[in-house]
Amino acid sequence: MKNYVIGLDYGTDSVRAMLIDTENGQELASNVCQYKRWATKEYCNASINQFRQHPLDHIEGLETTIKYVVQNSNVDPSLIRSICIDTTGSSPVPVTKDGIPLALTEGFEHNPNAMMVLWKDHTSIHEANEINELAENWGGENFTKYVGGIYSSEWFWAKILHIARVDAAVKDAAYTWMEHCDLMTYLLIDNKDLKSFKRSRCAAGHKAMWHEDWNGLPPEEFLGQLHPYLATLRGRLYDETYTSDLVAGNLSQEWATRLGLTTDTLIAVGTFDAHSGAVGAKIEENTLVRVMGTSTCDIIVDSKESIGTKTVRGICGQVDGSVIPGFIGLEAGQSAFGDLLAWYKELLLWPTEHLLATSTLLTDVQKEQLRAEMSDNLIVQLTTEAEKIPLSESVPIALDWINGRRTPDANQEIKSAISNLSLGTKAPHLFKSLVNAICFGSKKIVDRFEEEGVKINSVIGIGGVARKSPYIMQTLANVLNKPIKIAASDQTPALGAAIYAAVAAGIYPNVIEASQKMGSDFDGEYFPQLDKVAAYNKLLLAYDQLSSFADPSIKKLHHEQYV
Ligand SMILES: Nc1ncnc2c1ncn2[C@@H]1O[C@H](COP(=O)(O)OP(=O)(O)O)[C@@H](O)[C@H]1O
Numbered sequence: 056m057k058n059y060v061i062g063l064d065y066g067t068d069s070v071r072a073m074l075i076d077t078e079n080g081q082e083l084a085s086n087v088c089q090y091k092r093w094a095t096k097e098y099c100n101a102s103i104n105q106f107r108q109h110p111l112d113h114i115e116g117l118e119t120t121i122k123y124v125v126q127n128s129n130v131d132p133s134l135i136r137s138i139c140i141d142t143t144g145s146s147p148v149p150v151t152k153d154g155i156p157l158a159l160t161e162g163f164e165h166n167p168n169a170m171m172v173l174w175k176d177h178t179s180i181h182e183a184n185e186i187n188e189l190a191e192n193w194g195g196e197n198f199t200k201y202v203g204g205i206y207s208s209e210w211f212w213a214k215i216l217h218i219a220r221v222d223a224a225v226k227d228a229a230y231t232w233m234e235h236c237d238l239m240t241y242l243l244i245d246n247k248d249l250k251s252f253k254r255s256r257c258a259a260g261h262k263a264m265w266h267e268d269w270n271g272l273p274p275e276e277f278l279g280q281l282h283p284y285l286a287t288l289r290g291r292l293y294d295e296t297y298t299s300d301l302v303a304g305n306l307s308q309e310w311a312t313r314l315g316l317t318t319d320t321l322i323a324v325g326t327f328d329a330h331s332g333a334v335g336a337k338i339e340e341n342t343l344v345r346v347m348g349t350s351t352c353d354i355i356v357d358s359k360e361s362i363g364t365k366t367v368r369g370i371c372g373q374v375d376g377s378v379i380p381g382f383i384g385l386e387a388g389q390s391a392f393g394d395l396l397a398w399y400k401e402l403l404l405w406p407t408e409h410l411l412a413t414s415t416l417l418t419d420v421q422k423e424q425l426r427a428e429m430s431d432n433l434i435v436q437l438t439t440e441a442e443k444i445p446l447s448e449s450v451p452i453a454l455d456w457i458n459g460r461r462t463p464d465a466n467q468e469i470k471s472a473i474s475n476l477s478l479g480t481k482a483p484h485l486f487k488s489l490v491n492a493i494c495f496g497s498k499k500i501v502d503r504f505e506e507e508g509v510k511i512n513s514v515i516g517i518g519g520v521a522r523k524s525p526y527i528m529q530t531l532a533n534v535l536n537k538p539i540k541i542a543a544s545d546q547t548p549a550l551g552a553a554i555y556a557a558v559a560a561g562i563y564p565n566v567i568e569a570s571q572k573m574g575s576d577f578d579g580e581y582f583p584q585l586d587k588v589a590a591y592n593k594l595l596l597a598y599d600q601l602s603s604f605a606d607p608s609i610k611k612l613h614h615e616q617y618v
């Protein structure tokens with residue numbers, strides 16, 4: 056009998072559904088929906104790094120995309136066994152006692168503090184510092200131990216603490232908070248009991264300091280010192296967490312009717328996009344999967360025996376079962392990857408945007424066409440020119456911390472810098488230096504894992520930049536001095552979610568087996584070019600020097616390891 060599943064992947068700008076044949080991972084239908092309200096950035100303020108999303112964008116996107124794949128796949132809806140949802144994270148949402156997102160209730164419809172606080176929102180830098188200070192000095196267990204020793208402003212407690220401080224009305228109305236992947240899963244299932252609802256192990260372990268060692272979330276005595284609200288909230292959250300190979304519940308009658316499915320469809324426990332992306336790209340023990348898009352997420356799985364009691368410094372967490380149940384999932388990442396290049400592109404397009412508007416040489420239509428053409432071609436042209444610049448030629452040295460540093464050693468306050476500019480520095484030289492910077496930042500993550508005893512046997516690249524830029528992937532292979540395989544699928548997170556769904560429905564016995572059968576193939580591999588590896592190592596020394604200058608907390612590096 057045929058079995059089908061749906062993977063639903065919530066990205067930063069859009070949500071996509073994929074209907075998959077569980078026999079071979081073949082995609083039978085897919086559909087993407089952009090978030091309408093988010094597109095106007097109505098609830099955001101980039102100057103203070105405030106990024107909020109309205110839950111209606113997520114609910115409308117869910118209904119549109121799932122309905123589309125169900126109707127356009129020619130599959131009997133009763134054969135659609137299960138759905139799994141992945142989202143960005145940490146992206147917490149305040150909800151009422153009835154599990155309704157606060158922004159859907161009267162009086163809060165347009166209040167950004169009542170909306171989902173997107174992963175890249177950095178309004179809670181101060182609160183993250185406070186959490187770190189307390190964790191280190193309160194006299195008890197340091198609860199940041201399994202999240203790299205530093206709590207980030209991108210994460211659950213820091214974000215909630217910030218909102219509790221700045222918006223008493225939201226604090227008082229928010230009975231509880233849910234990670235986005237949990238909320239969307241909860242929305243679909245029939246069991247509406249918040250206390251017994253199966254929350255994501257991945258989200259709780261990587262972002263909310265949940266760990267078996269202290270029986271769940273940090274205790275009230277700790278959280279209460281940050282804010283009494285957090286202590287109250289702790290009691291309304293959860294003790295247990297669950298991996299995504301498990302069932303959270305059956306599709307509710309209401310949603311079965313709305314989506315054209317039946318209540319026999321199972322909904323798996325939710326997870327994060329990077330983790331499901333790794334599963335969609337056939338991650339195995341000691342494989343590093345790098346999700347390279349706007350930012351990066353670096354995911355590794357290692358055995359419990361190999362990790363033992365070790366805690367890896369400066370990463371985004373080590374969590375039992377966050378990627379493959381039974382293994383430790385480790386996460387790191389860069390706050391900006393493609394975003395550094397996007398920033399540069401925007402900078403260069405400034406005259407096109409502003410001077411062109413006042414020019415009388417072209418019609419409005421021509422201006423628009425020119426603007427679009429330049430925007431589409433700029434990175435491609437810069438890439439062609441940057442590739443021609445020999446490594447021996449002096450290029451600027453840049454840091455990749457344009458949006459702070461996620462890892463190693465989170466510091467969201469740190470800023471980027473560029474040095475070694477001269478009158479000979481042209482736009483492609485600067486572009487080349489930015490590409491080098493994002494690759495050097497990647498090398499720091501790989502080095503940290505290896506220094507801490509986590510073996511990396513192979514590297515897989517997924518995400519927009521991995522697929523669009525052979526130049527960046529070749530540079531990365533040279534900088535890391537490791538081969539990089541590229542997954543063929545553009546949609547590995549949705550595919551990974553489909554794989555979890557298939558295991559939850561009992562179609563496969565475990566995630567590894569399902570991922571081997573359903574996961575993406577590879578359609579490219581980049582190998583280090585031995586003549587260039589040494590030259591990049593030299594440039595890396597200059598990157599290290601600039602890093603230490605911009606962030607004096609970085610220890611003096613052992614340069615001898617690179618020469
Ligand atoms: N040809 C290219 N070379 C390098 N980077 C690119 C290219 N095209 C797009 N990008 C970068 O890719 C990023 C978007 O990656 P993508 O994976 O599509 O999005 P997301 O991270 O939101 O899922 C942008 O930051 C953009 O600067």
Ligand SMILES: O=C(CO)[C@@H](O)[C@@H](O)COP(=O)(O)O
Nearest residue numbers: 066067143144174327329349
């Ligand atoms: O941080 C995580 C997961 O832990 C990601 O959700 C976050 O970087 C967003 O990634 P994308 O830009 O959607 O690829």
